[in-house]
Amino acid sequence: MRRITMAAAGAIFALSLAACSGSGAGSTDDESTGAPADTGDLTIGVAMPTQESERWIADGDAVKSGLEKAGYKVDLQYANNDIPTQQQQIDQMITKGADLLILASIDGTALSNQLQSAADNDIPVIAYDRLIRDSENVDFYVTFDNYKVGVQQATSLLVGLGLLKADGSKGDAAGPFNIELFAGSLDDNNAHFFFKGAMDTLQPYIDDKTLVVKSDQTKIEQVATLRWLQETAQKRMEDLLTSTYSDGSKVQGVLSPYDGLSRGIITALQNAGYGPGIDAGMPIVTGQDAEIASVKLINDGVQYSTIFKDTRKLADQAVTSAQAFLAGDKPEANDTESYDNGVKVVPSFLLDSDIVYKDNIQSLLIDSGYWSADEVASGQAS
Numbered sequence: 001m002r003r004i005t006m007a008a009a010g011a012i013f014a015l016s017l018a019a020c021s022g023s024g025a026g027s028t029d030d031e032s033t034g035a036p037a038d039t040g041d042l043t044i045g046v047a048m049p050t051q052e053s054e055r056w057i058a059d060g061d062a063v064k065s066g067l068e069k070a071g072y073k074v075d076l077q078y079a080n081n082d083i084p085t086q087q088q089q090i091d092q093m094i095t096k097g098a099d100l101l102i103l104a105s106i107d108g109t110a111l112s113n114q115l116q117s118a119a120d121n122d123i124p125v126i127a128y129d130r131l132i133r134d135s136e137n138v139d140f141y142v143t144f145d146n147y148k149v150g151v152q153q154a155t156s157l158l159v160g161l162g163l164l165k166a167d168g169s170k171g172d173a174a175g176p177f178n179i180e181l182f183a184g185s186l187d188d189n190n191a192h193f194f195f196k197g198a199m200d201t202l203q204p205y206i207d208d209k210t211l212v213v214k215s216d217q218t219k220i221e222q223v224a225t226l227r228w229l230q231e232t233a234q235k236r237m238e239d240l241l242t243s244t245y246s247d248g249s250k251v252q253g254v255l256s257p258y259d260g261l262s263r264g265i266i267t268a269l270q271n272a273g274y275g276p277g278i279d280a281g282m283p284i285v286t287g288q289d290a291e292i293a294s295v296k297l298i299n300d301g302v303q304y305s306t307i308f309k310d311t312r313k314l315a316d317q318a319v320t321s322a323q324a325f326l327a328g329d330k331p332e333a334n335d336t337e338s339y340d341n342g343v344k345v346v347p348s349f350l351l352d353s354d355i356v357y358k359d360n361i362q363s364l365l366i367d368s369g370y371w372s373a374d375e376v377a378s379g380q381a382s
């Protein structure tokens with residue numbers, strides 16, 4: 001085993017140090033001195049899309065604290081969902097000498113220049129949650145199984161309508177049911193995976209007319225929501241109610257791929273006289289992210305479901321992958337096929353997600369410490 005001295009600095013220092021101990025750069029002791037590893041010279045740039053949504057705040061906090069615990073300096077930036085701002089922030093991270101980048105993109109196709117300059121400076125890049133497209137300079141991708149998230153969203157819609165039981169067996173309802181579909185931002189690769197997973201699940205029911213998309217808007221381009229904005233979804237739901245349901249017919253289910261959109265959709269429905277809750281005619285509305293405001297709505301019987309993606313686990317995975325790179329290793333991938341970014345298939349680590357219904361809020365979210373019972377009751381993070 002190679003011995004090194006604490007005098008070494010920067011990336012070379014971290015590389016040698018980790019090679020010496022055989023574990024991650026953040027957890028090593030220098031065996032020649034017995035002193036704790038000094039990874040404090042290494043800075044990791046973390047770019048997050050927006051603070052408008054609670055999940056990205058949680059992600060940013062968790063990644064930052066995980067990296068700091070591992071001994072790194074962290075430069076965490078949020079970009080207000082503005083693409084030029086995010087580009088500038090990443091440029092600056094590179095100029096300031098970041099040793100590694102963890103990036104959750106706004107527009108997955110808009111970072112090619114930044115990634116080229118990272119590669120020119122030998123800075124490894126980890127795409128966080130959202131794939132960065134059209135660049136060979138993405139070294140790794142940590143995310144959830146996004147196709148499966150879409151399957152889960154559609155499954156919960158079918159369960160809510162009574163077409164399936166929660167265990168996946170056939171439900172008692174026969175339909176037909178009127179539904180409407182929403183998708184996320186087209187420049188977010190995830191939006192396509194969510195929608196594909198959902199549509200593969202719903203299509204057989206649409207084909208046999210158990211489900212009727214009354215607006216006839218079934219293509220992702222027709223149902224997408226730029227930047228995942230709540231007010232955009234609210235507006236589209238209002239427009240759908242006017243254009244398609246002013247003949248007295250009712251919409252009974254809405255596929256929504258994200259809690260922020262779900263809340264906009266629910267507001268539009270309530271303003272039009274639906275609900276307030278499911279037992280008073282609110283359609284089955286799905287979601288994603290287990291945002292606290294939506295978990296409360298589920299607990300109150302207003303929103304039907306969400307998908308829980310434990311951002312703590314995603315942050316841990318990002319930290320582990322960063323440590324591997326800085327130790328001169330390759331992070332462990334569990335998927336080397338699904339995420340073709342247009343230039344190459346990016347090695348990925350995919351995490352699992354769960355469907356949240358009212359009756360498993362306790363076991364999934366409260367028992368795991370993700371939200372407290374008080375937060376669920378108030379709908380606010382404390």
Ligand code: GAL
Nearest residue numbers: 053055130188190228258289
């Ligand atoms: C996606 C992400 C979802 C949701 C959405 C809107 O990229 O995977 O969990 O947060 O963005 O922020």
